[in-house]
Amino acid sequence: MEIVFKNVGYTYGLGTPFAFQALRDINVTIPHGSYTAIIGHTGSGKSTITQHLNALMQPTEGQVLIGDKVISAGTKAKDLKAIRQKVGMVFQFPEGQLFEESVIKDVMFGPMNFGDSEEVARQKAEEALEDVGIDPELFERSPFELSGGQMRRVAIAGVIAMKPEVLVLDEPTAGLDPKGRIEMMTMFDELYKKQGLTIVLVTHQMEDVATYANHVIVMDGGTSVKKGTPAEVFADASWLQEHQLSLPDAADFATRLQAQAGKFLWDSADDMPLTVDALADLLMAKFDLPMADAPSNLEKGDQAIDER
Numbered sequence: 023m024e025i026v027f028k029n030v031g032y033t034y035g036l037g038t039p040f041a042f043q044a045l046r047d048i049n050v051t052i053p054h055g056s057y058t059a060i061i062g063h064t065g066s067g068k069s070t071i072t073q074h075l076n077a078l079m080q081p082t083e084g085q086v087l088i089g090d091k092v093i094s095a096g097t098k099a100k101d102l103k104a105i106r107q108k109v110g111m112v113f114q115f116p117e118g119q120l121f122e123e124s125v126i127k128d129v130m131f132g133p134m135n136f137g138d139s140e141e142v143a144r145q146k147a148e149e150a151l152e153d154v155g156i157d158p159e160l161f162e163r164s165p166f167e168l169s170g171g172q173m174r175r176v177a178i179a180g181v182i183a184m185k186p187e188v189l190v191l192d193e194p195t196a197g198l199d200p201k202g203r204i205e206m207m208t209m210f211d212e213l214y215k216k217q218g219l220t221i222v223l224v225t226h227q228m229e230d231v232a233t234y235a236n237h238v239i240v241m242d243g244g245t246s247v248k249k250g251t252p253a254e255v256f257a258d259a260s261w262l263q264e265h266q267l268s269l270p271d272a273a274d275f276a277t278r279l280q281a282q283a284g285k286f287l288w289d290s291a292d293d294m295p296l297t298v299d300a301l302a303d304l305l306m307a308k309f310d311l312p313m314a315d316a317p318s319n320l321e322k323g324d325q326a327i328d329e330r
């Protein structure tokens with residue numbers, strides 16, 4: 023499902039002395055089937071734009087087209103239920119919203135709230151819990167007996183169980199350790215590939231943008247200042263700096279190496295290595311190193327974390 027912003031603006035406290043325009047002149051598209059990252063420094067408007075994706079907020083100016091629904095100031099609440107089912111939101115620290123006495127009941131809550139029978143809701147909940155990697159042995163346990171990482175997965179299963187077409191993730195790995203972060207991002211990537219979802223990821227992690235996203239929207243001062251592929255958005259390091267953003271570490275290293283070597287290591291901006299794996303490939307090729315049968319950096323990193 024495609025989501026289109028047409029001249030969208032949003033003012034908090036409209037008509038009061040405390041009015042603050044947080045979004046202005048937004049014209050962006052979240053393409054159907056894309057993995058879109060929304061980036062931007064603190065206060066640039068990411069959370070505000072995100073809450074327009076399932077009409078939790080309605081624009082005070084312009085329109086948001088969510089599939090075949092048009093949302094503008096004053097759209098009636100009765101039109102919004104179908105949107106809430108189609109666009110699932112995972113906010114920061116979603117485990118804070120767990121409340122039922124068992125894991126399975128918590129995940130069944132959403133589907134039942136949208137009118138599914140208990141039997142259908144249970145089936146959807148079991149599938150969703152399997153998708154997020156929760157062992158069936160835990161289904162009847164209290165969610166509050168689980169580890170923090172497991173609680174977060176259960177909360178995410180509660181969103182996935184509603185079979186959304188679009189999954190919106192607002193800094194979903196906040197507070198996780200490096201291993202938990204990689205596992206969580208890998209899980210979303212698998213869901214994206216397996217279920218044909220559209221994903222919108224709000225993040226401060228440029229590595230995640232480079233590794234998972236295929237479309238990026240850059241926010242600054244309440245508006246979108248750039249959109250494109252990760253390669254297009256990361257092509258200009260000084261532009262990123264002006265907008266208080268940075269390159270992914272691999273691209274930063276490669277750019278410095280290129281500057282120090284004083285010669286081009288890649289042909290066009292599209293070829294700049296953005297991930298550690300792409301950087302490794304570039305260095306292997308440039309220095310004509312033989313390919314060995316050794317674990318990748320990522321696997322070694324995982325191993326090191328496991329051993330700690």
Ligand SMILES: Nc1ncnc2c1ncn2[C@@H]1O[C@H](COP(=O)(O)OP(=O)(O)OP(=O)(O)O)[C@@H](O)[C@H]1O
Pocket residue numbers: 034035042044062063064065066067068069070071
């Ligand atoms: N409820 C509110 N009332 C008034 N102003 C608000 C409200 N919520 C956010 N703002 C302001 O709107 C602007 C955009 O905030 P928003 O939370 O969307 O930014 P953000 O990019 O998500 O920031 P962060 O990266 O810190 O989460 C900021 O200047 C913020 O202070």
